[in-house]
Amino acid sequence: MQHSTLKNPEAEHQAQTRAILIANPTSGSYLLHAQQIKETVTFLREHGWQTELKLTQRAGDARRFAREAVEQDIGVVVATGGDGTINEVIQELAGSETALGVLPSGTVNVWAREMNIPLDNYGARNVLLNGQIKRVDLGKLNDSAYFLLMGGVGMDGDITHAVERKPAKRLGILGYALVGAWLGLGYQPFRTYLQVDKHKIKVNALQVIVGNTQLYGGAIKYTWEAKCDDGILDVCIVHQRNIVERLLVVLDFLLRRKRRHQWVRYEKCKELTIVTQRRIGIQLDGDPFGYTNEGLPATRFSIAPRALKVIVPQNAPANLFTEEIEEA
């Protein structure tokens, strides 16, 4: 891998060839990848990395393993799972010198898709060796959790909570699509008061998406201008709509039609506070994360600039970065 911000190349190289792979055996496509993951450990060792594979046994283990890795100055933590596993790991990698690598084996793998990290292990492991290290921002919710991709308040938050409680979760993307379609069409808009930096907005919304990156659910770009290293959060507010229009909103965003802009309000900020009249679900990086009106007067999103080191391919999309991607 190559380093954009190399300070002490020798020491950094030493540290970065120590890696821990943290694998979630319950993630969406783990079983498909299990053999390749073992081969990847051997492959990395053959290429001089001191590598260890740790399997999680329950939610929370990935975070614990990541904390231990940071404490031991391990150079790279390779999240081997989906975006939920990545989200656990970044809670501890934030602000550290330990870089995040990814071997995708989740259901949707939004981060991998967004960064052009191959979804097959053979491609992804080459990125670990030949990619480059960049520093990216992390979004923060209420000073209690970081997110790498996006946070959502509204329909998606309530849907992720609902899927979590239902057997539909076992159906993966299809489960989300079914529960999403069912709840989405009947979803009641909510009255919300937003403060976007110093600017106040009052609106009836279906959804507020707070993006550090662009891709959402693997297919849609609600925060299509977001860059992951600009110190800015991109906010997309989907207004109240009738059922037919809701279908159109999804279709226009899926097809990336220009007229999609008419359905939403787009803002950029360093800080966003949200107050809702009723209790609304929140999701972070695709997993449910509490509700509004739970103990705090407002839900607050902020940004931790360049808080995370990541390994991305040489061909990571340039439009996601303000800093130029260096040539191999």
Ligand SMILES: Nc1ncnc2c1ncn2[C@@H]1O[C@H](COP(=O)(O)OP(=O)(O)OP(=O)(O)O)[C@@H](O)[C@H]1O
């Ligand atoms: N051993 C485990 N048993 C149960 N849950 C786990 C375990 N390890 C991790 N988890 C939790 O499983 C959740 C989902 O994992 P992950 O995101 O890796 O897979 P996914 O949901 O299939 O992929 P994606 O998020 O890309 O759609 C995470 O929130 C994580 O905390």
